[in-house]
Amino acid sequence: MARTEEIVREDTNETETLDRNLLNDIERTVGSLKPPLSPDCCIYRVPKRLREVNEAAYTPQVVSIGTLHYGKKSLKKMENQKVRYLANFLRVAKGFNIRLEExxxxxxxxxKSIRQCYAETFDYLSSDKFVKMVLVDSAFIIELFLRISMGELYDLAFCSHATHLPSFLKLTSEYFEEYYEQEKPLPETNDVKHFTDLLRYFRLSRSPECTSSISRFSDCNKHSKTLLRKVMHSVNPLRAFLGLTTCQKSGEKKGVIELPGDKNGKIEHLYSAVELYEAGVKFKVSQSECLLDIKFTADGTLEMPCFKLYDFTESYIRNLMALEQCHYPADAKICDYIGLMDYLINTVNDVELLVKKKIIVNWLGDHNAAAALVNKLQLQILEVKGNHFSNIFRDLNAYYEVPHHKWKATLKHEYFRSPWRGASTTAAIILLVLTAIQTVCSLIGR
Structure with a gap:
């Protein structure tokens, strides 16, 4: 009996020791966690699964903006140029009594709030270095846009580093110029988080149907001093241009673009452009510049905006998609559009058809390259809540599946795929008809 009690006591002590060690280990693990992401977080490093598809597409080639690529040796040459822009910016600002100290x-x-916009902490950057980086980058971008708005050459110094202005800066400046000249609505500062988000906004809001809750920048003036004052005091450049705009807190309604359709509709199949065309679907280019203006009408017409493919398109679109994967996983409209294009384009023949219908403008020079580009964009992209165009997918598939549409497609695909095959099929039909006539005549003659 005593032996039994001793064994039980030893087991109890051992269990208590084990539990205490386990608890301590769990507490250390929990205590070592980094603080959770701030609600203001909106700048992320591109996920590894996406970078592995095409690392170069996410890597700046000319100039670094922000902390993610700060200090890279390959981008050092442009730092002096950025400081020159800062110097000129400060000279103009001084005329408005805006001092460096301010x-x-x-x-x-x-x-603190700026750092919270990043998904990473960057503890290695001291406060002074961080502040200097934000100032230099912000002034560089504002000064660059001011020069472009006044019709000046941005600087020949760029030509020694790249053929053109860095694609994201170039695209943004072009959109700003277009919106400014045509007095189109620009986003409120709370609608846009940073550069990539600004480009996403431009791609999604270029028609009345796609416009979200936005306001006009009224009473614009091309004079540089007026524009500088407006930028300094109305838009808040240090936030609006460098990912520093405070994101909407949880529970606030985002100014998102609502599309008709079931967002939860999972899409597993869509016939290619050529297959749909053979079934009688008519392709028509839309006058809208918004990628979301896609309509399929009752008469079998698929109306789509023009999609232009340039050398920089892959990098541009990939970065917009990466942003959506990180920040808008349930509202990934660019990803959904590319998903639709990926289904429509399977071969070079699909590209040729869409080019012929002016839905694609291919500046890559090679339709094979265009097909490969579109098909690769969707690699490693995760679909969270279904495709925004799910209704269009279903309507197109249903149109194809109508028996006489399907027979028509089969006939075209199998017997009229090429001029030679079409001629052979026609000749065979004529021969069959003549044979039938001859047989009938023979029977009548008897």
Whole structure:
């Protein structure tokens, strides 16, 4: 009996020791966790699964903006150029009694909220280095846009590093110029988080149907001093241009673009452009510049906006899709559009058809390259809540599956795929008809 009690006591002590060690280990693990992401977080490093598809598409080639690529040796040459832009920016700002001290104090005051916009902490960047980086990058972008808005050459120094202005800066400046000249609505600062988000906004809001809750920048003036004052005081450049705009808190309604259709509709199949065309679907280019203006009408017409393919398109679109994967997983409209195009384009013949219908403008010079580009864009892209165009998918598939549409497609695909095959089929039909006539005549003659 005593032996039994001793064994039980030893087991109990051993269990208590084990539990205490386990608890301590779990507490250390929990305690070592980094703080959770701030609700303001909106700048992310591209996920590894996407970078592995095409690393170069996500890597800046000319100039670094922000902390993610700060200090890279390959981008060092442009740092002096950015400082020159800062110097000129400060000279103009001084004329409005905007001093360097004010800008530095402002960034210092906002440093914590700015850092919270990033998914990473960057503890290796001291406060002084971080503030200096934000000031230099912000002034560089504002000064660059001001020069472009006044019709000046941005600087020949860029030509020694790249053929053109960095694609994201170039695209943004072009969109700003177009919106400004045509007095189109620009986003409120709370609608846009940073550069990539700004480009996404431009791609999704270029028609009345695609416009979200936005406001006009009224009473614009091309004079540089007026524009500078407006930028400095109305738009808040240090936030609006560098990912520093505070994101909407949880529970606030985002100014998102609502599309008709079932967002939860999972899409597993869509016939290619050529297959649909053979079944009688008519392809028509839309006058809208918004990628979301896609309509399929009752008479079998698929109306789509023009999609232009340039050398920089892959990098541009991939970055927009990466942003959606990280920040808008349930509202990934660019990803959904590319998903639709990926289904429509399977071969070079699909590209040729869409080029012929002016839905694609291919500046790549090779239809095979265009097909490969579109098909690769969707690699490693995760679909969270279904495709926004699910109704169009279903309507197109249903149209194809109508018996006489399907027979028509089969006839075209199998017997009229090429001029030679079509001629052979026609000759065979004529021969069959003549044979039938001859047989009938023979029977009548008897």
């Amino acid at each position: 800008l530095v104090r402002y960034i210092k005051r906002e440093e």
